[in-house]
Amino acid sequence: MKSARRDCAPGLVSARVLPLIRGAMPEPLIIALDGPAASGKGTLARAIARHYALAYLDTGSLYRAVAYLLLREGADPSDEKAAAAAARAFSLETIDNTGIRSREVGAAASVVAAHPAVRQALLEFQRDFARRPPGGAKGAVLDGRDIGTVVCPDATVKFFVVASPQVRAGRRFRELEAAKPGLTQADVLADLMERDARDAARADAPMAQAEDAELLDTTHLTIEAAFAAARRVIDGVIRRCES
Ligand code: CDP
16 A cells, blocks of 8 residues: 555645644545546445545546436537536436446446536535535545545545456446346446546546555455555544644
């Protein structure tokens, strides 16, 4: 694991770090998880949110909701104007729709996510969620592709979660196979590789590891082991800040 987070380190004072040095955790406490498709960041993010009583936002669901709206209207996800209009019209109800988890919507989500106007339309919602977490939570966990780099560059703790393509394809295949007879793991692997390449190559907010993010490779980790590793990092930051 690459160790890089510098909260509480002397000489690196930013507006966000200052309250930590005085011995208090920043409020809100923001935890950012980025990484490629099906790397385990969503499962990990939910476990972290539950354990630390933080609000959770799956930012991929926003892009999926925009893609879902477009596909439902028969619009082309590569049409930036139509995609931006859908992004401005999206609501949390659309996100609850289980249709957004499909393979087709995932692929279209990565097409709409490359449009700067779509990203711009969704940015304030995400930042607002982090700054003012719903339900009176003391902080928020956000997972996506650009949380540590663009949405919340001053997050308290950042992770970049990865796993080998084969392992990721196996995990996603098991999630999708019941709903899609005839689907193969090779199909899923091809989808993931295409999506990752598009997400990493786009000009606006590409998927990237923030320089102060911890690299967490879940290839050989169970969910419990990945959560334990993340907790060690988060508790370490909290302890350093409280001492
Ligand atoms: O769950 P999975 O890892 O398959 O993907 P997701 O998090 O649901 O994201 C779907 C797509 O939304 C990604 O392939 C990205 O193109 C896009 N996305 C993004 O551009 N920025 C984010 N912060 C989150 C997702």
